Amino acid sequence: MSVEPGPLEAALRARRSQGGKALVPYLTGGLGDWAAALAAAADAGADAVEVGIPFSDPVMDGPVIQQANDRALAEGITPLGVLDDLGRLDAGVPLAVMTYYNIAFRFGLERFASVLAERGVAAAILPDLPLEEAGPWTEAADAAGVETVLLAAPTASDERLGRICARTRGFVYGVGLLGVTGVRDELASSAVVMADRLKQLTDVPVLVGVGVGTPEQAEQVCRVADGAVVGSAVVCRILEGGGPAAVGELVGRFRRALS
C-alpha cells in the first residue's frame, strides 16, 4: 500500500538519500516581514518551510508562538490572507501550513484543502487533530493532493506509533518532549528516544520538533532523526525585531550544524 510521495516527502527523502539531514524552520504567517523571511530561510538551506496560520487558542504552543499569534491577529491577519500571500511566493522549497483544526473546519475541509493546493502548499499540520479524528480532513486532503503530517508523541505505544506512521504523509513529526513548543536549555533525552522509536517503525522521514532550539540541539537529535523542525527559535528572532537577514543568518547556522 505504498503511496506516491508528495513534493514535501520527496524533498525530504532526497535530502536523506544524499546523506544529509533535513531542516524545516517554522515561522508565523502575518508576523512582520514574514514572506521575505521565508525566502531568506529557503535561501539559507531550509529543505521546506512550515508557516503557521495564527489561531486564537493555540494549545500546543508555548509563550513565543502564542505571542506571535496574538501579534499577527491584532494586525488583522486572516487565514486566507496568509494563503494568498503564499500563493504569490516562489520559495523554491515545499511549504507546509501549520494551524489548528478549527481554522480548517470553519473554512470547510474540502475548500481548505483545495485552497492549499491552489496556492501551492504541499502539506498541512494540524496539532489538535489526532489520528482518530483525522478521517474527514485526510479524505479531503488526499483528494486535493495535500500531504497531512501527523504528530507522534512520547506518550504513544509502539502500536499507536505504527498506525501514525502508516497514515502520515510528508514526514512523521516526532514531538521531542512532553510539553508545548518553545526553546529549552538542553535537548530532552526523550527527543532522541522518540526519533529512535520512529526510525525503527517507518521508512517515512522522521523529523523531530518541539524543544529543538539551537543548532547544537538540532545536530544532537539528527544523529538519529532524519531532520529537525525549528520553530520558537526562529519566531523569537522575528519578535525581537530581526528581519529577513537575521532569519537567514539563524537558519544558516542550523544548516551548517547539520552538514
Place this chain on the structure above:
Amino acid sequence: MVILAEPVGGRFGDFGGRFVPETLVPACEDLEAAFRSAWSDSDFRDELNRLLADYAGRPSPLTECRRLSEELGLRVLLKREDLNHTGSHKINNVLGQALLAVRMGKTRLVAETGAGQHGVATATAAALLGLECVVYMGEVDMARQSLNVFRMQLLGAEVRPAASGSRTLKDAINEAMRDWVATVESSHYCLGSVMGPHPYPWMVRELHRVIGAEAREQCRELLGRDPDVVAACVGGGSNAIGIFSGFADGEAALVGVEPAGGAAIGRGVPGVVHGSKSFLMQDEHGQVLEAESISAGLDYPGIGPEHSHLAAIGRARYESVADDEVVAAFELLSRTEGIIPALEPAHALAWVSRAREELAGQAVLVNLSGRGDKDVAQMMGRLSER
C-alpha cells in the same frame, strides 16, 4: 434516553470527540478506561457517596420559594446546590475526579477556573486527599474574584495567572491544557465542566447526575410529579446537565440560560476548541471570540457538546439574558427569599422572571448552582453606582 447514555465513540450526535494534541490522546484513553472501571466498582461508588454525604453535605435540599412565587405568579422551586461544601455544585465533580486521580496513581491536580468556584472545589479535594494542586485563572478573573484566589491559596493550591488572549476562562483552559501536555505522567487534569475531550463531557455529567436524581425524588415528593420546567444557567453547562439528567426522559421542558455576551448556542456556530466539537462563538475565520459577561463563571465562548446535541434534537432550549436582568434577579431572590445567589444561577432566575407570563401557574425548578458570597464585593461596587 438522549441524555442518559454513554456517548458512542465519545460523540453526542454530531458533537463531542477528542480533538487534543497527540501527547494527550493516551492520557484521555487511560482516563476513559479508569473512569469506566471505577464507575462500575461499588467500592468506588460507596467511597464517593460517603464523601458526598459526610463531607459535601448531600443531599442538598429542595426549597419552595413562597414569596418569590407570589411575586412572579408561578411556583419556583430551588435545588440548593449553593448549600454544598465550598458553595456550589462543583464539589460533586471534583470529589469524583480527585478520587479517580488517586486510583490512577496521579499525585497532582491541574485545573482551570473562571469565577473560582471550580478552583476552590479542586483545591479543597486536593487538600482532603493530599494531592498537589495548581489552578490556572485568567488575570481578569483573578482581579474580580480575589477572595476566591485567597481561598485557593489558603487551601494549599498554587494559583497561576493566565495572561494571554482574553485573560479569562478560555485562556485558563488553554494554560491548564498546556500544563497537562507537559505533566501528563504525574498529573490529572481536573476539568470543571461537561466540556473538553472525551471522556470529560460524559464523566463530568455522570458525576453531576446526583443533582438530577435527588431533585427528581424531591419534586415527586413535593409535587407528586415532575416540574413543568427545569431551568439552569449554562457556561460549559455542568450544573445544567446534572439537573437535566434527572428529567430528560420525562415531560419537563429543559431550559438552559446563557449570558447574552457568551451565548454559544444563541450566537455561535459549530466549531472545535478545547478538545471537542460544539457550538462556539467565533468570527468568520474561525478565531474564537471573547465572551463578555458579568459572571466570570459563565464567561466562556463555547458550551459542552451534549448541550449542542440537546439543542440540535430539540430536547432542550437555550435562552440568553443580559447583565442588567441578572442583577435584578440577584436582588430579587435576596430580598424575597433571604438567599443571595451566585451571579451564575441568577441568570436562570433572570430568565424565569422575564418569562413569567409564559410560565404563569407552572412549577419551575431552578438549579441554584452556587451561593453569592463570592459576588458580593463586585455587586456592592455595581449597585453603589446607582
